[in-house]
Amino acid sequence: MQLQFLGTGAGMPSKERNVTSIALKLLDEIGSIWLFDCGEGTQHQILRTAIRPRRIDKIFITHVHGDHIFGLPGFLSSRSFLGGESPLTIYGPAHVRSFIETALQMSNTHLTYPIHFIDVQEGIVYEDAHFVVHAKKLQHVIECFGYRIEQKDLPGQLLVDKAQALGVPRGPLYKELKLGHNVTLEDGTIVKANDVLSAPKPGFTVTILGDTKYCDASIILAKEADLVVHEATFDASTTNLAASYGHATNVEAATVAKKAKAKNLIMTHISARFLKQDVEKLVNEAQTVFPNTFVADDFALFEFKNGQLVKD
Structure with a gap:
């Protein structure tokens, strides 16, 4: 499992950060890639990675704010131009379907593959022999979901x-x-x-949260997760302002990870108000609450090596 951040900014693109999109690479496990959110310019970001669009067969959308969905029409069209023929499933709030269908219809865009839409509700939104994905509503200014991806136990080693x-x-x-x-x-x-066979080996759990202020739902989704991805749009000095906009601070993200007894935290959705030199302070503040805290930059690739989360 690898997690690559294609965009880590909040609200609008900046010179240093594109808007939100995260690729969960499950190539070793099932040969596919799952995308979480698809902000404007995501297809451009993908061009600077080793990701092949046709490998992306599932897209999970947290909510319909533009910085999380405006990249969808372009990505879907490019996937078609690049020879994508395999079906694609898009999970998200109900308005995602109407947004995509309208954009494709008005631009007279023809796709070479079918799209299946799943309107997300709380509970299990996907399950197969290898994974189960849970969704839960967070607390943002519009309906927004967080996702918990659980890998099922793996068979033990052959004796x-x-x-x-x-x-x-x-x-x-x-x-x-x-x-x-x-x-x-x-x-x-x-x-x-x-x-x-020896005893089964536990699979991994990754929690990817959408935009949200500090709330219990985040803690529930993050419970004992190997990795939690949480927004950190604001810093600890602006807690009330963050809540008024339905967002969280770096310290609140760390508190969620701590209360959930998670193993690692990656902060993303960083406001453009924070310049490059400010990011280290964001991390240091969060680490006073939860030591295993990282911050994501565009194109950062995280994976587990020898049981430890490593940023490549």
């Missing part, structure tokens, strides 16, 4: 000695057992995967 003792020959049957499937030997003996 080769046990498999051999049960008569399993080396080869394709080993692969089936590693995947957690029972196998049948030539003599009809059934070997159960549970008998030759």
Whole structure:
């Protein structure tokens, strides 16, 4: 799993930060990429990465403010021009569908692939054999959701000695057992995967929150997550102002991570009022509450290496 930030600014683009978009790269796990929000210029940002648009098969939208959705028509069109034919599913508030359909209709844009729209409500919005995604309403000035992405437990390691003792020959049957499937030997003996695998390995949990002021819903979504992405539009000196605009401060983001007993926090959605030299102060303030705090820059790539979150 890798998390790459395509835009980390709030409200409008600046010279240093584009508006919000985050790519959750699940290439090793399921061969796809999920996009969270798609602010203006996202397709331009993608051009400066190794991301292939046709690999993006799901887009999760937190809310319909322009700095989170204005990049959708352009990205969808470019994905078509670049040979995308596989279906794309877009999850988000109900107005996302009408925005996209109107933009495509008025611009006479034809797509080479189907789009499926899922109107998000609280609860499970997606589940397959590998992942489950939960959504919960946050507290912004319009309807806004946060998403909790949970990877399901992974099969344990194959205990080769046990498999051999049960008569399993080396080869394709080993692969089936590693995947957690029972196998049948030539003599009809059934070997159960549970008998030759170590204990399942827990999957990861990533929480990606939309715009929100400090609220309990954020803490619930972030509970014991390996990684929490939280906005930090304001700093600790402007707590009341932040709340009045439905936004959070750096210290409030850190407090959410601390109360949720999360492992790591990445702050994003940084206001243009903060210049490059101010960002270090934002991080330092947050780290007094939650030490494992990072701040995202455009194109920053985060991944876990040896159990530790690393910013490449």
